[in-house]
Amino acid sequence: MASQQTAEPRAGGALRRAVDGPASEVIGLAARLGLAVVWGWAGMAKISDPAEAAQAVRAYEILPESLVKPVGWGLPFLELALALLLLLGLGTRIVAGISAVLLLTFIAGISSAWARGISIDCGCFGGGGTVDASKTEYAQEILRDTGFLLLAAWLFLRPRTKYSLDAWLAA
Amino acid sequence: MSEKNREGKRTARERMMAERAAQEAKDKRTKKLVVGGVVVAVVAAAAVTGVVVQNQRSKPETPVAAPTGAIGDKSLVIPSGAADAPSTLTVYEDPRCPACGMYERTFSPTIDQLEDQGKLQVNYHVVSFIDRSLGGTGSKHGANALACAQDAGHFRDYHDVLYRNQPDETSDAFGDKQVLLDLAKQVPGLSTPVFEACVNDSKYGGWVSAVQQDFDKSSYKSTPTVLLNGTPIYPKKGDEQISPENLAKWVDEANAGKQPGSTGSHGQSPAPTSTASEPNTPPTAP
Structure with missing residues (x-):
């Protein structure tokens, strides 16, 4: 950011206003609601069939069998809780x-x-499990999650957002 | 004196203000801690609730009710052909899986013949995982209808009819129970009120889920998975490509020196002759 400021002071100033000024609370609101939709959607999609949710976890071949079901069953509800809190x-x-x-x-x-x-669907938004090797989408899935990670990072660094319970409590 | 007094007043005011600021900061910290505690508690409670709720909702791995004649320690397998046949073909297939349809259309005449000759018993694992990736209920409803047909003693014929009339993978035609009931009319004697009720009520829904959960836990990841006496033979047995001729040959090789089982013991109508099925499109890359 500093280098940007020396090269293009006005753009840097705009950026600074966006990050620190009142506009940041609006950006924060958008990030908060965006991430809420992501978690809400991801959670809902994994709730209907417990066996499917468990299999999506099992397909990663990382967790021992004893943890497959607790994770597959608990995770969607955790995601929904995050969605609610973000909302x-x-x-x-x-x-x-x-x-x-x-x-x-x-x-x-x-x-x-x-x-x-191994050839699996990430099961991020329901589904999951083994897929044909030609149908894996690892790069897209990682890219997508990285995008969501940016939203989370913004909110972690600038947690003050418009129309939030946090702001109401602080007032 | 007055000077001193004024100074003392100022320090008192300053002290008061500092105390108030400290108190406010403390309140703020407390508030933050409370909010943080609430948030963590909500998230943890949600995860625990999820485990409890889904545990109650999930269907047991050992089904409460299984179709008549199902075998295996949890009654998850539908046998077809003589129980005392010397060879066993184990087949995992999903009613919606196109590769399974291809496999069935190519091999069912041969397999039916081998069964009728008492050479082979087929153990069907009717799995239903295509619904997960494509959405819909065609796999589950199709599998349930197959279990209903097993109850009625017409599993093999109905199974052959379903795969000959399989919709495109992306179409969920089998999710429509009426489609399944209409196809049952092609099997003489199957279309009864009992069968209709069994299909419409998804009588074996729990069994279908148990069969799928068993497949989930197996080491097999795709369908069709076909094993002859425990050895994978689809799409290849060793270096040899599967074909109707090779399948018959492999079974004969495995049965060499053994008595064929009792024939016609499955109580189902005779298999169609090898020309009775629809034209065999040669399997392209499965």
Whole structure:
């Protein structure tokens, strides 16, 4: 940012205003609601069939069988809780932190599957399990999760957002 | 004196202000801690709730009810052909899987013949995982209807009819129970009120889920998975490509020196002759 400022002071000033000024709370609101939709969608899609959710976890061949079901069953509800908290804007920094940790875990899991040469769907938004080798989309899945990670990172660094319970409590 | 007094007042005011600031900072910290605690508690409670709720919702791995004559320690397998046949063909297939349809259209005449000659018993694992990746209920409803046909003693014929009339993988035609009931009319004697009720009520839904969960836990990842006496033979047995001729040859080789099983013991109508099925499109890359 500093280098940008010396090269193009006006653009840098605009950037600074966006990051620190009142506009940042609007950007924060968009990031918060965006991430809420992501978690809400991801959670809902994994709830209907418990066996499917368990299989999506099992297909990574990382967790022992005893943990497959607890993770497959608990994770979607955890995601929904994050969605709800983001929607309310309660504890935004902590929620963003948990989101980031979760997304990093997912990216690590997908990368690991890719590196080991197994063919699975990430099961990020329902589905999951083994797929034909020609139907794997590891790069897209990692890219997508990285995008979500950026939202979480923004909210972690700038947790103050418009129309949030946090702001109401602080007032 | 007055000077001193004024100074003392100022320090008192300053002290008060500093105390108030400290108190406010403390309140803020407390508030933050409370919010943080609430957030962590909500997230943890949600995860625990999920495990409990889904545990209650999930269908047991050992089914409560299984179709008549199902075998295996959890009654997850539908046998076809003589129980005392010297060879066993184990087949994992999904009603919606196109490669399974291709396999069935190519091999079912040969397989039916081998069964009728008492050479082979087929153990069907009717799995239903295509619904997961493509959405819909065609795999599950199709599998349930097959279990209903097993109850009625017409599994093999209905199974052959379903695969001959399989829709495109992306179409969920089998998700429509009426389609399944209409196809049953092609099997003489199958279309009864009992069968219709069994299909419409998804009577074996729990069994279908148990069969799939068993497949999930197996080391097999795709369908069709075909094993002859435990050895994978699809699409190849060793270096040899599977074909109707090779399948018959492999079974004869495995049965060499053994008595064929009792014939016609499955109580189902005779297999169509090898020309009765629809034209065999040669399997392209499965």
